[in-house]
Amino acid sequence: MIRFSGVSVTYPEAALPALAGADFEVPEGELWLVVGPSGVGKSTLLGAVCGLVPHFSGGTLRGRVTVAGRDTRTHRPREMADVVGTVGQDPLGHFVTDTVEDELAYGMESLGLPRDTMRRRVEETLDLLGLHELRDRPLATLSGGQQQRVALGSVLTLHPRVLVLDEPTSALDPGAAEEVLAVLQRLVHDLGTTVLLAEHRLERVVQYADRVLLLPAPGAPPVVGDPAEVLSRSPVRPPVAELGALAGWRPLPLSVREARRRAGALRERLAGRRPAPPPGPAPGAAPLALARRLTVRRGGSEVLRGVELRVGPGETVALMGRNGAGKSTLLRALAGAHRPTAGSVELAGGVVPHRTPPARLVRHVGLVPQDPRDLLFAETVAAECAAADADAAAAGVPVAPGGCLALVARLLPEVPPGAHPRDLSEGQRLALALAVVLTSAPPLLLLDEPTRGLDYAAKARLVGVLRELAGRGHGVLLATHDVELAAEAAGRVVVLAEGEVVADGPTAEVVVASPAFAPQVAKVLGAGPWLTVPQVAAALEEA
Amino acid sequence: MPIRLPRPRVPRDRPPRPGAAARLRAPVATRSNALHAGAWWLWALGLATAASRTSNPLLLGLVIAVAGYVVAARRTNAPWARAFGYYLALGAFVVALRVVFALALGSPIGGTRVLVTLPEVPLPDWAAGVRLGGRVTAESLVFAGYDGLRLATLLICLGAANALANPARLLKSLPGALYEVGVAVVVAMSFAPQLVADLVRMRAARRLRGRSVRGARALLQVARPVLEGALERSVALAAAMDARGYGRTAAVPPAVRRLTAALTLGGLLGVCVGAYGLLAAAGAGFGLPLLAAGLAAALAGLWLGGRRSPRTRYRPDPWGPRAWLVSGAGAAVAVAVGWANGAAPEALHPPAVPLSAPAFPLWPAAAVLLGLLPAVVAPVPADAPGARTPGGRAARTAAPAPESAPAPEAAAQDCKEARP
Numbered sequence: 033m034i035r036f037s038g039v040s041v042t043y044p045e046a047a048l049p050a051l052a053g054a055d056f057e058v059p060e061g062e063l064w065l066v067v068g069p070s071g072v073g074k075s076t077l078l079g080a081v082c083g084l085v086p087h088f089s090g091g092t093l094r095g096r097v098t099v100a101g102r103d104t105r106t107h108r109p110r111e112m113a114d115v116v117g118t119v120g121q122d123p124l125g126h127f128v129t130d131t132v133e134d135e136l137a138y139g140m141e142s143l144g145l146p147r148d149t150m151r152r153r154v155e156e157t158l159d160l161l162g163l164h165e166l167r168d169r170p171l172a173t174l175s176g177g178q179q180q181r182v183a184l185g186s187v188l189t190l191h192p193r194v195l196v197l198d199e200p201t202s203a204l205d206p207g208a209a210e211e212v213l214a215v216l217q218r219l220v221h222d223l224g225t226t227v228l229l230a231e232h233r234l235e236r237v238v239q240y241a242d243r244v245l246l247l248p249a250p251g252a253p254p255v256v257g258d259p260a261e262v263l264s265r266s267p268v269r270p271p272v273a274e275l276g277a278l279a280g281w282r283p284l285p286l287s288v289r290e291a292r293r294r295a296g297a298l299r300e301r302l303a304g305r306r307p308a309p310p311p312g313p314a315p316g317a318a319p320l321a322l323a324r325r326l327t328v329r330r331g332g333s334e335v336l337r338g339v340e341l342r343v344g345p346g347e348t349v350a351l352m353g354r355n356g357a358g359k360s361t362l363l364r365a366l367a368g369a370h371r372p373t374a375g376s377v378e379l380a381g382g383v384v385p386h387r388t389p390p391a392r393l394v395r396h397v398g399l400v401p402q403d404p405r406d407l408l409f410a411e412t413v414a415a416e417c418a419a420a421d422a423d424a425a426a427a428g429v430p431v432a433p434g435g436c437l438a439l440v441a442r443l444l445p446e447v448p449p450g451a452h453p454r455d456l457s458e459g460q461r462l463a464l465a466l467a468v469v470l471t472s473a474p475p476l477l478l479l480d481e482p483t484r485g486l487d488y489a490a491k492a493r494l495v496g497v498l499r500e501l502a503g504r505g506h507g508v509l510l511a512t513h514d515v516e517l518a519a520e521a522a523g524r525v526v527v528l529a530e531g532e533v534v535a536d537g538p539t540a541e542v543v544v545a546s547p548a549f550a551p552q553v554a555k556v557l558g559a560g561p562w563l564t565v566p567q568v569a570a571a572l573e574e575a
Numbered sequence: 576m577p578i579r580l581p582r583p584r585v586p587r588d589r590p591p592r593p594g595a596a597a598r599l600r601a602p603v604a605t606r607s608n609a610l611h612a613g614a615w616w617l618w619a620l621g622l623a624t625a626a627s628r629t630s631n632p633l634l635l636g637l638v639i640a641v642a643g644y645v646v647a648a649r650r651t652n653a654p655w656a657r658a659f660g661y662y663l664a665l666g667a668f669v670v671a672l673r674v675v676f677a678l679a680l681g682s683p684i685g686g687t688r689v690l691v692t693l694p695e696v697p698l699p700d701w702a703a704g705v706r707l708g709g710r711v712t713a714e715s716l717v718f719a720g721y722d723g724l725r726l727a728t729l730l731i732c733l734g735a736a737n738a739l740a741n742p743a744r745l746l747k748s749l750p751g752a753l754y755e756v757g758v759a760v761v762v763a764m765s766f767a768p769q770l771v772a773d774l775v776r777m778r779a780a781r782r783l784r785g786r787s788v789r790g791a792r793a794l795l796q797v798a799r800p801v802l803e804g805a806l807e808r809s810v811a812l813a814a815a816m817d818a819r820g821y822g823r824t825a826a827v828p829p830a831v832r833r834l835t836a837a838l839t840l841g842g843l844l845g846v847c848v849g850a851y852g853l854l855a856a857a858g859a860g861f862g863l864p865l866l867a868a869g870l871a872a873a874l875a876g877l878w879l880g881g882r883r884s885p886r887t888r889y890r891p892d893p894w895g896p897r898a899w900l901v902s903g904a905g906a907a908v909a910v911a912v913g914w915a916n917g918a919a920p921e922a923l924h925p926p927a928v929p930l931s932a933p934a935f936p937l938w939p940a941a942a943v944l945l946g947l948l949p950a951v952v953a954p955v956p957a958d959a960p961g962a963r964t965p966g967g968r969a970a971r972t973a974a975p976a977p978e979s980a981p982a983p984e985a986a987a988q989d990c991k992e993a994r995p
Binding site (some may be wrong): 082083084087088089108109110111112113114116118120122124125126127128129130133134137138139140141142143144145146147150151154167168172186187190364367368369390391392393394398399401405406407408409419420423426427454468469472 | 606
């Protein structure tokens with residue numbers, strides 16, 4: 033269906049090709065997963081399928097890409113539209129019209145399909161994706177999961193034989209991600225659609241893949257093979273495969289179910305042991321953040337209602353809940369961006385965030401927003417750091433020698449100070465924003481959805497940094513959909529639903545109690561105290 | 576003995592068989608029975624034409640009241656619908672401005688009742704005919720007020736069309752050759768709110784870095800990343816549109832292409848010359864036929880040009896009986912007031928000199944009231960402010976809806992959904 037023959041792509045002003053030696057064929061009706069660390073050329077590969085690379089992106093493509101017999105050299109993306117459906121990372125960037133129904137019809141209108149066919153297909157697609165109740169809604173009012181489904185639907189109405197998806201579930205909460213993946217499953221099984229999909233969160237998708245295409249390093253030729261076999265040599269793999277590798281299971285398990293069947297011996301070896309307790313707050317210490325019966329109303333609706341929250345020094349707390357549950361609002365209320373409608377928010381030393389001028393507040397609390405780009409204004413990393421040092425000095429914080437630039441050098445050793453912040457990868461940008469915020473040394477650090485677009489290596493580095501910060505007495509509160517991150521980094525989990533706290537307790541108790549929030553290791557090893565692969569590894573070393 | 580089952584309860588608000596009168600009542604608007612956006616514009620332009628034919632403040636006030644009532648009865652909750660208030664404010668501003676100008680610059684209307692004499696600024700010779708300050712007469716103020724009110728009424732009529740017609744749907748009704756323009760406008764309309772949202776987010780982020788969010792420097796520093804983001808997003812959108820088949824063209828023979836160009840250009844030229852003939856005092860004879868011919872040629876050119884694009888339209892708004900009634904109501908008002916202007920000009924233009932209370936012309940006023948017809952015949956928007964309260968006006972109107980409209984339960988469901 034999709035055939036790459038000796039394809040390499042080189043962008044202008046790049047020394048190395050972004051993709052090289054791609055030579056493979058995706059048969060009809062299979063689901064292929066593209067894996068690899070950040071910046072390895074996954075998006076380039078996906079873009080080459082529909083012809084956006086090189087017709088739209090520029091650069092030179094050598095070799096040949098054909099989809100259903102059409103060569104992308106002679107067919108522009110618009111002429112491939114009826115064969116290939118492409119959905120990018122950000123569904124909002126994909127929308128052309130303003131309501132759900134019009135968006136679903138847009139592609140068909142461009143192809144000039146007859147009216148009754150369009151009508152029938154829109155109704156079918158609304159049903160297939162469970163969107164019929166939203167048909168008249170403006171796109172901007174939809175939640176992230178709904179937007180992703182509409183974006184998928186907008187290409188499905190063209191009945192493409194190939195679907196190309198770039199990170200379809202990264203921004204979604206576990207429930208919404210399962211909805212999207214269930215639809216994909218149905219397309220592959222019932223309609224024989226060929227799907228090529230890239231995703232950082234392998235734990236969500238790898239069990240559905242027929243084959244895995246691994247891009248091991250920038251410019252290295254892709255490796256195609258059976259998922260279990262390819263993952264055994266992949267630098268990135270989901271926790272369940274990591275656990276399998278640790279326990280020496282061959283072939284590697286890909287789903288929790290497979291791993292569970294073989295986990296008997298491992299469970300026995302671990303019996304009677306317990307993981308080291310996560311670092312908790314220093315006993316008796318005053319809290320760094322305290323919300324009491326906090327209610328925040330925005331635009332007429334209550335986003336937070338009666339929230340009680342306490343973050344102590346040396347403690348890492350994960351804030352979870354579905355999209356739109358009020359996580360970001362709670363973080364922003366702690367950072368002084370929202371005035372409480374009722375109740376109170378207090379930081380250490382009796383500081384009330386929304387009454388403190390911003391220049392003084394940076395000494396008490398730092399927030400890294402969902403998109404770290406929001407925090408970056410300057411044109412180079414060095415200029416950004418100089419500005420951060422100046423901000424810290426203005427706030428009266430003694431800046432360490434080297435200041436922000438020293439922090440950047442530690443968090444991001446490979447980035448030159450002259451680079452433009454927008455040219456960095458997601459993980460590098462997050463690290464830069466973190467360094468900027470940490471320059472003022474706030475005791476309370478807030479992170480909003482920090483793992484969006486991060487690969488496993490970047491995530492592991494983030495966990496290391498957060499552990500170190502907690503060890504030095506910082507309090508960390510992170511809002512996240514990523515159950516694996518919560519399990520690794522947080523000692524306590526708070527679950528929000530509809531603006532209310534519905535669970536608050538040690539990570540091991542809260543996440544294991546809910547199937548949606550349980551990390552893979554906990555699912556494999558049963559109701560025990562084990563949550564992460566490093567915990568298990570440490571316990572096995574002792575034994 | 577037969578067992579008697581309890582009879583199923585029929586909901587009280589739905590009579591088992593709607594009568595003929597009930598069938599004629601306006602249904603709740605859905606995508607299928609939505610009123611064509613062009614009908615609203617024709618209605619509003621009819622009202623505006625009527626308003627331009629009179630300077631009687633009572634009649635103008637009636638036109639504003641009619642437009643306002645229809646907007647109140649039939650507008651949705653969409654952002655453009657909420658803009659009607661701004662048009663009212665703009666109208667008031669126009670009247671005030673006109674009066675202030677008359678106050679400061681004087682007026683060609685003489686008048687005898689001097690209200691106040693402002694100190695006059697002596698102006699050099701080359702500014703002859705311009706006066707600053709001086710006598711202010713009641714007549715000149717009244718005349719300025721009438722004149723300003725007429726302009727305000729025109730603006731408010733346009734505002735009513737803007738509030739009632741969905742701009743995106745209006746653009747969808749454009750001929751195929753103008754499709755690209757329509758897409759550009761729709762994309763711009765969805766980009767503007769995103770840009771504002773970005774700006775708000777960036778300013779909040781600036782605060783997080785401990786900097787002030789006020790002042791020109793803050794705005795400049797925020798503006799650059801916002802514009803960069805907008806640029807990135809538009810490139811992404813262009814790629815997405817291309818990948819979804821935007822800009823596909825069909826093969827058209829060269830003869831047809833040349834004919835298209837000739838018709839469009841010739842037609843536009845005809846329209847220009849015809850319009851000039853109509854407006855110029857001398858040549859009213861050839862103006863109208865030339866205008867009509869030019870318009871026909873231009874439309875034919877547009878229609879032919881549309882054949883180059885293979886696009887089809889998904890669920891275009893039908894032009895049904897209700898659209899005829901709405902646009903007809905506007906046209907009727909325009910024709911009736913225009914006729915009255917010819918028959919009894921003094922009633923429609925109350926003189927400012929000598930000062931007198933304007934009379935209320937009964938028959939033209941009755942004709943303006945025809946403009947209320949859309950408030951009865953146009954479909955009731957499901958998310959109208961009035962439709963929110965159960966048992967409210969809209970809910971009662973919706974109950975005996977024809978078969979094509981959704982059941983009242985469904986409408987109520989829609990209301991719940993629409994609530995943020």
